[in-house]
Amino acid sequence: MGGWGSGRDSYATTPNVEECHTLDVNAFTELVDHPGAFGPYAWYDNGGNGDKVAEIGVRALPVDDASVERATHLRVEYTVTDNRTDETTDHAYPIALNYTACNFGGSRPWFRCPMVGCGTRIGKLYRPLNGQIFACRECHELGYRSCRESGDEVKQAERRYRRAYAKIDSNNRRPHPNSTDYPYPPGRPAGMHRETYETHLTKLRDAYHEWQDASLTELHALAESVGVEVPPG
Ligand SMILES: [Zn+2]
Known part of the structure; x- marks a missing residue:
């Protein structure tokens, strides 16, 4: 070791x-x-x-x-x-x-x-x-990849999240992470089985977490590129 x-x-x-x-x-x-x-x-x-x-x-x-x-x-x-x-x-x-x-x-x-x-x-x-x-x-003591690469990851994660959201969003609300009344889980659309809804909701949560994690990684990459310390996590 x-x-x-x-x-x-x-x-x-x-x-x-x-x-x-x-x-x-x-x-x-x-x-x-x-x-x-x-x-x-x-x-x-x-x-x-x-x-x-x-x-x-x-x-x-x-x-x-x-x-x-x-x-x-x-x-x-x-x-x-x-x-x-x-x-x-x-x-x-x-x-x-x-x-x-x-x-x-x-x-x-x-x-x-x-x-x-x-x-x-x-x-x-x-x-x-x-x-x-x-x-x-x-x-x-790992370095971060370039801001651009981690930025691409954020965009991809966001797209996955939006797709997951659209699958259960019958009212077509636009998910926006910075709104004060957001995020909230979309309700179960009429006619969708509860089990199907739960499955979509689980995927939505996972996609949201991956988006959050990717955003945090991008923040760290940006901070590293300008020599600023940000707390880990
Ligand atoms: Zn450690």
């Missing part, structure tokens, strides 16, 4: 998030509702369209405690292979979860960065390809 926290030599040698495996808490919104359950999580080449390049196991904790409705931790299990020596290192450790109320009712999960002394509440954790542990951007 080791490597992080040793100081960054220069901006050019700072790995950015594209050179990492990213763990997005939004991928686990179902798993966290089933403490004890286990699911694989994989990374694929070529922007998600190519071959599987890595996989980890994720267990929602606690196991065998029926009194707990939502997972308090996710335990990640994986093996890191050193690509020079082929030496392997097994990892299994819990990542604590937090929940915050969300605008559409219910609550959403967040990771607490598992690095000792950190614990930042955050939506994404990263493992640089030469690293061992998943941790927040700050702990790994």
